[in-house]
Amino acid sequence: MPKIVDKEKKRHEIVEASVQVFKCRGYQGTRIIDIAKEAGIGKGTVYEYFNSKDEIILSVFDELFLDYEQLLYTRANSDRPPIEELLSSVASAFEDLDNCSELIPVYFELWSSRQLCESLGLQSRMGQWFERLSAAYTKLIEKGQRSQEISREIEARAFARTLVSAIDGIILHYCLFKPDKVFFAKQKQELERTLRRSLLP
CATH class of the missing domain: 1.10.10.60 (Homeodomain-like)
Incomplete structure (x- = not known):
């Protein structure tokens, strides 16, 4: 057979x-x-x-984003407190960054070539990726607002997009500058504290 x-x-x-x-x-x-x-x-x-090779490189980045997006939606549907799920999701974004950092030169190679960017439709595609991640975080925040565990004063979609932008910046900073591991752990603790204070009613 x-x-x-x-x-x-x-x-x-x-x-x-x-x-x-x-x-x-x-x-x-x-x-x-x-x-x-x-x-x-x-x-x-x-x-x-x-x-084509173009299709392969897009699939590489698609898989990275899709895995994280699925994680967010799984946590949005869990029984744990929404704030804890949100903070846990943020922490998950910073796992395995050393492996991720090896792809950063490729990322910049694509962005630095206008021709490549246009042929891959990279700007539009990444905009869609970030919008989907923001939507997943929005769902978590709104769930917490309905249960009164997260402040209703927060504009969920704006907060979610700000959070996604911050995560992206922190990841990029880590991959480019490779901060001391102990100091990076402190950065993550400060981020968690700031988020928790911002989210609580």
């Missing part, structure tokens, strides 16, 4: 392999054949799942 292939798993494996190649070679320096070799498959197999 022919082997049954889990297509979603194979697609994910190709994306994971591409991450390793992009980290080493950058976006412009990466070829489909490089990704195929890293994944241990033929070049033709890559094209069975992706039409």
Whole structure:
């Protein structure tokens, strides 16, 4: 019998392999054949799942955002206090930053090329990503407001977008400057304290 292939798993494996190649070679320096070799498959197999290198790099970032978005919606539907879920979600955004930081040069490579940005539709796509993350945080905040655990004076959507922007800035700062781990832990504690004070009625 022919082997049954889990297509979603194979697609994910190709994306994971591409991450390793992009980290080493950058976006412009990466070829489909490089990704195929890293994944241990033929070049033709890559094209069975992706039409181009552009589609692969977008899938890399899609997976990063989608995983976090799903986490937020899971927590928005939990029975734990909304403030605790929100703070826990923020903390989750700062996990595994050392691995994430290796992709930052690729991120800047894409943004620094107007042609690449336009061909990938990167600005529009990232705007959609951030809007979806903001919507997930908005849902958490509004849940807390309904249960009177979060201040009703907060404009939920504006607060959520501000929070997403702050998280993005902190992640970028960490990846670029690699602060001392002890000091970074203190930064996260201060962020949690500030958020908790801001959210409480």
